[in-house]
Amino acid sequence: MSSAPSPLLLPDGRPAARAWTLDPALKHLNHGSFGAVPLAAQEEQQRLRAEMDRAPVVWFPALPGRVAAARAVVADFLRVDVRDLALVPNASAGASVVYGSLPYRPGGEVLVTDHGYGAVTMGAERLARRWGGTVRTARVPLYSGAEEAAAAVLSEVTDRTALIVLDHITSATARWLPVEQIGTAARESGIPLLIDGAHVPGLAEDPLAGLEFDVWVGNLHKFGCSPRGASALVVRSELRDSLYPLIDSWAAEAAFPERFDTQGTIDATSYLAAPTALAFIEQTWGWKAARGYLHELADYAERIIGAAFAELTGASAAVDVGMPVNALRLVRLPDGLAGTRLEADALRDRVAAELGVEAAFTSFNGIGYFRLSTHVYNNAADFEHFAERCVPVLVEWARKARAAAR
Structure with missing residues (x-):
């Protein structure tokens, strides 16, 4: 079972995120879509x-x-x-x-x-x-x-x-x-x-x-x-x-x-x-070390978020991906969420507006997924926040969506 990796720091001891200008009022869990540019x-x-x-x-x-x-x-x-x-x-x-x-x-x-x-x-x-x-x-x-x-x-x-x-x-x-x-x-x-x-x-x-x-x-x-x-x-x-x-x-x-x-x-x-x-990236941490951190953090995030969904729904949220990526992972969403690409995009916008999280949601063969991605400015607390604060809301939104569809 993966444990939370220690967050990366800048040479002066500050958190890695201080090298970016990302809004601290938001959680940024979707580096994979549009990236994020360091201040340098x-x-x-x-x-x-x-x-x-x-x-x-x-x-x-x-x-x-x-x-x-x-x-x-x-x-x-x-x-x-x-x-x-x-x-x-x-x-x-x-x-x-x-x-x-x-x-x-x-x-x-x-x-x-x-x-x-x-x-x-x-x-x-x-x-x-x-x-x-x-x-x-x-x-x-x-x-x-x-x-x-x-x-x-x-x-x-x-x-x-x-x-x-x-x-x-x-x-x-x-x-x-x-x-x-x-x-x-x-x-x-x-x-x-x-x-x-x-x-x-x-x-x-x-x-x-x-x-x-x-x-x-x-x-x-x-x-x-x-x-x-x-x-x-x-x-x-x-x-x-x-x-x-x-x-x-x-x-x-x-x-x-x-x-x-x-x-x-x-x-x-x-x-x-x-x-x-x-x-x-190379001069601050080295690309090899950065990739290792992204992999460890994705392992941890995938596990705790999947467990949070499973605890509330009673169904596994684990996804069997044949050739998984080190920094990108899927967690299955409850039925009723992100069944199409347009629904996934709408969920992305709603989560950003109402929950203060920049996240990616995708759809494949009619099933919705949370696609998490990690980078050096992320830490375990970012994904713990999603598991503790966002997953219960998403489960409730899914329940209401299913009820409305009946």
């Missing part, structure tokens, strides 16, 4: 914006070189070749780059899973419509391990499959997918593979080691804590020659990835400040 990175981005606005005619011509320097730091963090990496605003933008650049495949199918991120799946559907084809959805049981999950995806491959879109870590269901096995099979079959690794940077030491894929995209602004609007797009196939940024600019004739370094007059300070965020 906020100040660096503000300094960069001030520099940009003092002399824009000096700033913008020099900007591509500065973006390239930031790319090199990100590539080192992800342990990939800098020549394979471009910077994009977010993982969905990276997916859109792929969707907008792939050659026309009349009648081609795009293969996704039922765990896919909604916006990325919507983009796949739009691509399939342009091709006059369809989206094919692989059903992957939540409890499935690597072999079963890979088999479920690969069983849906047909001679019309023109692209596979696969989550590295799933958003709604907080699990890894077996990208290694599927990537190898896709490469052998000559099918392009796009991996949505939105949550991955920061949660794995060497996340792309040994992977076969065409394009991988990952957000730096989630667990990497960079300012929002900074993500990595990594390409490991000849597809790089056909990938172009969403905005055509003066570097359009440059090679990959340099053509992504010039994007007109966009505010690229999130790219430039990302190295500050990555370095802050």
Whole structure:
């Protein structure tokens, strides 16, 4: 049985949360959705914006070189070749780059899973419509391990499959997918593979080691804590020659990835400040120690919150997740809550407004879940508060919802 880990502290002994500007009147238990930017990175981005606005005619011509320097730091963090990496605003933008650049495949199918991120799946559907084809959805049981999950995806491959879109870590269901096995099979079959690794940077030491894929995209602004609007797009196939940024600019004739370094007059300070965020975690605690803490805290939070629900409902709230994530976990909600994505989003908003907690609620196959996520600024007391104060209210809301539905 997991025990509560000791909270992380800053070098001067203050709680880790003091390095962030999060509202102390709220409990922040949902780092996984939008991240949280440490003050050091906020100040660096503000300094960069001030520099940009003092002399824009000096700033913008020099900007591509500065973006390239930031790319090199990100590539080192992800342990990939800098020549394979471009910077994009977010993982969905990276997916859109792929969707907008792939050659026309009349009648081609795009293969996704039922765990896919909604916006990325919507983009796949739009691509399939342009091709006059369809989206094919692989059903992957939540409890499935690597072999079963890979088999479920690969069983849906047909001679019309023109692209596979696969989550590295799933958003709604907080699990890894077996990208290694599927990537190898896709490469052998000559099918392009796009991996949505939105949550991955920061949660794995060497996340792309040994992977076969065409394009991988990952957000730096989630667990990497960079300012929002900074993500990595990594390409490991000849597809790089056909990938172009969403905005055509003066570097359009440059090679990959340099053509992504010039994007007109966009505010690229999130790219430039990302190295500050990555370095802050490394220099303060070290990424390896931070990941260990996130894992221990998630173990503890999952256990006490699940136990709190079970005590009040008489039913287990434990979720059998086949390939669980170190910092993301699911706890089943009582029937009547978050049965759909819209209901889950409404519950998120209500919990924030009425209970003072920023939390994530998700839905999968008609079942609602509390998706907890941890970061270095969280501590055991945050999740104890949720178990003691919020769980009883959620159980009562579920009871009323079921009664109203009768």
